[in-house]
Amino acid sequence: MGEKAEKSPDGVKYFRLSEIEAQNSFKSTWIIIHNKVYDVTKFLDEHPGGEEVLREQAGGNATESFEDVGHSTDAREMAASMMIGELHPDDRHKISKPVVTCLVTSPFLSCSWWSTLILPTLAAAIVTLIYRIYTAE
Numbered sequence: 001m002g003e004k005a006e007k008s009p010d011g012v013k014y015f016r017l018s019e020i021e022a023q024n025s026f027k028s029t030w031i032i033i034h035n036k037v038y039d040v041t042k043f044l045d046e047h048p049g050g051e052e053v054l055r056e057q058a059g060g061n062a063t064e065s066f067e068d069v070g071h072s073t074d075a076r077e078m079a080a081s082m083m084i085g086e087l088h089p090d091d092r093h094k095i096s097k098p099v100v101t102c103l104v105t106s107p108f109l110s111c112s113w114w115s116t117l118i119l120p121t122l123a124a125a126i127v128t129l130i131y132r133i134y135t136a137e
């Protein structure tokens with residue numbers, strides 16, 4: 001009870017995360033991208049990126065993988081035609097990741113926890129090394 005699909009005030013169908021997670025088979029494959037729910041069952045063997053990548057995300061949050069690929073506008077329009085509803089607002093926190101504060105940004109690295117830790121540490125180590133060499137004599 002309570003954990004059933006509902007409609008938002010503007011008529012969008014809301015799915016609970018538990019309902020979406022159950023759609024992870026060949027018979028029915030749903031994925032979540034930006035809190036929207038897509039039924040990609042019929043699209044599996046048409047996907048230019050292959051069905052395997054979609055099946056790996058089945059029943060779960062595919063937002064990051066979808067954006068990492070840098071899908072075209074065409075791809076986004078195709079996705080829109082497969083949208084069947086949205087993740088229930090009360091379940092959205094369950095799939096969102098904690099926000100990483102980016103201390104160091106570099107064009108070669110994306111902001112990740114290790115780059116924010118390793119880069120400053122490495123920089124400090126190099127400065128210390130140079131300082132030691134200059135003050136050795």
Ligand code: HEM
Nearest residue numbers: 038048049053054057062065066069071072074075078079
């Ligand atoms: C409804 C969702 C999706 C649609 C409509 C879609 C559609 C497409 C389309 C049309 C392309 C061709 C390139 C382009 O136009 O950007 C493509 C490529 C690709 N897609 Fe998707 N995609 C979806 C979801 C995903 C997800 C969730 C993943 C990863 C888990 C993924 C992984 C890829 C990869 C790796 C390629 C690149 C293939 C290559 O360049 O050889 N796609 N997709």
